[in-house]
Structures are given as structure tokens and as C-alpha cells.
Amino acid sequence: YTNQSGVGRGYLTLHTLERIHDRLRELLAQKxxxxxxxxxxxxxxxxxxxxxxPLPGMLHRASREHGIDLSLSLAVGDTPRDLIAGKRAGCEVALVLSGHTKVYRVDTFAAPPPDFIASDLAQLTEFLLSK
Known part of the structure; x- marks a missing residue:
């Protein structure tokens, strides 16, 4: 779930955003x-x-469309608004210390405390696979 205000501001089109997402899917498929x-x-x-x-609308939509029990779900993010959205949706939340988080001090992070902190997505993946 991602905020992409660049579309609303006219920096890119929905079509361009979809192409970016297609490329992301290709790269993930390679792995x-x-x-x-x-x-x-x-x-x-x-x-x-x-x-x-930080509103939870995207998470609620995913829950409806895919039958996801948000109380059994982990919302992952690297900004305070990611964690707030996850908590508002009733999820546990994981903070990934890469991306935007590099500009925050975790001990003063203006968001609900995360249920799990990972240094990067690889560490988060290892944690999830071990459960």
C-alpha cells in the first residue's frame, strides 16, 4: 500500500504508475x-x-477484496504514516529501517510503537519465514 501523490500532482499518470508496478512485479518474479x-x-x-x-482505506479494501483478517496481518512500512495506517486497520506493524526511515530517529518516531523492527526487507523476510 503506497501513497503516490505524484499522480494527483500531475508528475506522472496512472498508466506510468502501473508500468512501474509491472516492472516491480517482473523484478520480484525473477526472485x-x-x-x-x-x-x-x-x-x-x-x-x-x-x-x-495514515488512513487505513487501502488496507480495508485489501481485506474486503481478498478476505484478509487484518487482526492476523502485519502491515509493513518505513514511515510513521505507514504504522499509523496499519494500527488503525487493526494490524500488527513492522518498521523497516531503510528507505524513508533513515531520516527519522527510531527512539523519537512519531507513530505507534512497531511490533517488530527490521533493518531491511531481507531481515523482515527471514523473521516471517521463521514463524
Whole structure:
């Protein structure tokens, strides 16, 4: 689940965003991974949608469309708004210390405390596979 306000601001089109997502799927497939769905909010904050994080709309939509029990789910992110959206949806949340998190101090992270912290996606994957 990803906020992509660049679409709403006119920096890229939905078609371009879909092509980026297609490329991501190709790269993941090369490693044997697949994505069921990519949920993207193309809106800007002023649009007042329910899908832009930190609102949980994208997670609720995924739950409805795929029969996901959010109380048994782990929402993963690298920003405070990712963790807030996950908690609002009733998920456990994991903070990945890569990407945007590099600009935050974890001990002063302005979000609900994460249920799990991983240094990167590889460590998170190892943790999940060990459960």
C-alpha cells in the first residue's frame, strides 16, 4: 500500500504508475516472489479520500477484496504514516529501517510503537519465514 501523490500532482499518470508496478512485479518474479495486488492512493492530501495513509482505506479494501483478517496481518512500512495506517486497520506493524526511515530517529518516531523492527526487507523476510 503506497501513497503516490505524484499522480494527483500531475508528475506522472496512472498508466506510468502501473508500468512501474509491472516492472516491480517482473523484478520480484525473477526472485520467485509474487504480489497479489498493489494498492496505491493517487490522491493529494487536499482530496479528502479515505485511502491516503495514515488512513487505513487501502488496507480495508485489501481485506474486503481478498478476505484478509487484518487482526492476523502485519502491515509493513518505513514511515510513521505507514504504522499509523496499519494500527488503525487493526494490524500488527513492522518498521523497516531503510528507505524513508533513515531520516527519522527510531527512539523519537512519531507513530505507534512497531511490533517488530527490521533493518531491511531481507531481515523482515527471514523473521516471517521463521514463524
Amino acid at each position: 520467485g516472489a509474487t504480489l497479489m495486488e498493489i494498492y496505491a492512493c493517487p490522491h493529494i492530501s487536499e482530496d479528502g479520500c479515505d485511502c491516503r495513509k
